[in-house]
Amino acid sequence: MFNFRGFIQTIGVSLIITMVYSFIIGFFNLMSVEWSIFTTFIVSYGSVGVFAPLWNRQTPYFAAFLSAVVLTVLNLLFSIIVLRIQVLAKPDIVNENLFSSTTFTMLIAFLFMQINKRIERKKS
Amino acid sequence: MIKTSLEIYNRYLIKIMMVSLIIVIPFSLFIYFSMYYMYDYLEADQYPNLYIFFIVLNFICIVPMYRKLTTCDIDGEEEPTVWELVKVFFEHFGMILLISLPLYIIAVVGVALAFIPTAISGGLLLVFPFFIHDLNFKEVLRQTGSILKRENIFIFLDLIVVASTQILIYSLLMQAFASFESNIYVYGIMRAIVNACIFPFLIFYLTQRYSLEE
Numbered sequence: 001m002f003n004f005r006g007f008i009q010t011i012g013v014s015l016i017i018t019m020v021y022s023f024i025i026g027f028f029n030l031m032s033v034e035w036s037i038f039t040t041f042i043v044s045y046g047s048v049g050v051f052a053p054l055w056n057r058q059t060p061y062f063a064a065f066l067s068a069v070v071l072t073v074l075n076l077l078f079s080i081i082v083l084r085i086q087v088l089a090k091p092d093i094v095n096e097n098l099f100s101s102t103t104f105t106m107l108i109a110f111l112f113m114q115i116n117k118r119i120e121r122k123k124s
Numbered sequence: 125m126i127k128t129s130l131e132i133y134n135r136y137l138i139k140i141m142m143v144s145l146i147i148v149i150p151f152s153l154f155i156y157f158s159m160y161y162m163y164d165y166l167e168a169d170q171y172p173n174l175y176i177f178f179i180v181l182n183f184i185c186i187v188p189m190y191r192k193l194t195t196c197d198i199d200g201e202e203e204p205t206v207w208e209l210v211k212v213f214f215e216h217f218g219m220i221l222l223i224s225l226p227l228y229i230i231a232v233v234g235v236a237l238a239f240i241p242t243a244i245s246g247g248l249l250l251v252f253p254f255f256i257h258d259l260n261f262k263e264v265l266r267q268t269g270s271i272l273k274r275e276n277i278f279i280f281l282d283l284i285v286v287a288s289t290q291i292l293i294y295s296l297l298m299q300a301f302a303s304f305e306s307n308i309y310v311y312g313i314m315r316a317i318v319n320a321c322i323f324p325f326l327i328f329y330l331t332q333r334y335s336l337e338e
């Protein structure tokens with residue numbers, strides 16, 4: 001069964017982590033623009049990849065995939081409505097965005113599941 | 125009920141201070157500075173509704189933590205540790221965002237209809253965080269509806285109390301800073317401290333009003 005509450009929790013916690021991380025990065029001016037975007041990408045989608053299997057034990061990969069897609073769409077909507085950047089005018093960028101985020105999230109989810117399985121095997 | 129909430133405030137003072145330091149003050153500061161940032165950098169088109177939504181979120185997101193503290197105190201359960209309270213905040217953040225965003229959009233759009241949808245969704249926005257801990261999504265909506273039916277017009281009294289206490293205490297404290305050369309940081313930090321002091325009391329009171337009086 002797909003756990004809807006766990007799915008929403010994943011997105012919320014990932015949003016909080018992204019906010020805190022980008023606030024710290026921006027406040028102390030630690031890196032250049034490219035590096036800060038890249039590390040923010042890694043942190044936000046990596047946290048999705050870790051938390052989605054944690055709160056959706058029965059359908060881990062589907063939950064990770066759906067959370068990544070929802071977060072990407074939220075990003076696109078925010079950049080269109082609030083920042084007035086016409087993202088949907090360039091389909092290539094949207095495609096690249098969705099592809100990279102889902103791939104990275106699924107990769108992290110797969111690694112997390114493998115590590116989790118190994119830990120549980122060691123315990124038993 | 126006010127006496128009981130004062131007692132709870134007194135009994136868990138250290139815990140409330142810890143939670144304020146970890147969650148409430150940074151969260152309020154973040155929301156205040158993000159409002160300032162948006163106001164400064166989005167010169168072409170401003171979103172006044174977005175700022176009010178941030179202020180609403182600031183109150184709503186903190187409700188589940190203190191609600192748990194109150195129910196644990198009144199039911200005589202084991203008192204929660206600080207880490208458990210912090211975890212409650214993180215668990216319910218996504219759900220609160222999901223429910224409050226459509227409600228707030230309805231409220232903003234409904235201004236044209238003589239403020240009737242605005243009033244109804246304002247009441248819903250005030251009540252639903254007290255039932256967000258329920259695992260069943262349908263149960264959350266059902267209980268919110270039952271409270272709205274039971275209290276009907278007095279919900280707005282609560283809404284006015286929540287809004288006006290904040291404004292009153294904030295403006296009273298600002299009188300002390302009026303003669304100094306204050307900048308944005310002073311106002312932000314003042315705002316965060318006021319939130320940390322008042323919110324627990326309001327939430328203890330409202331929890332007893334809604335969830336325990338069947």
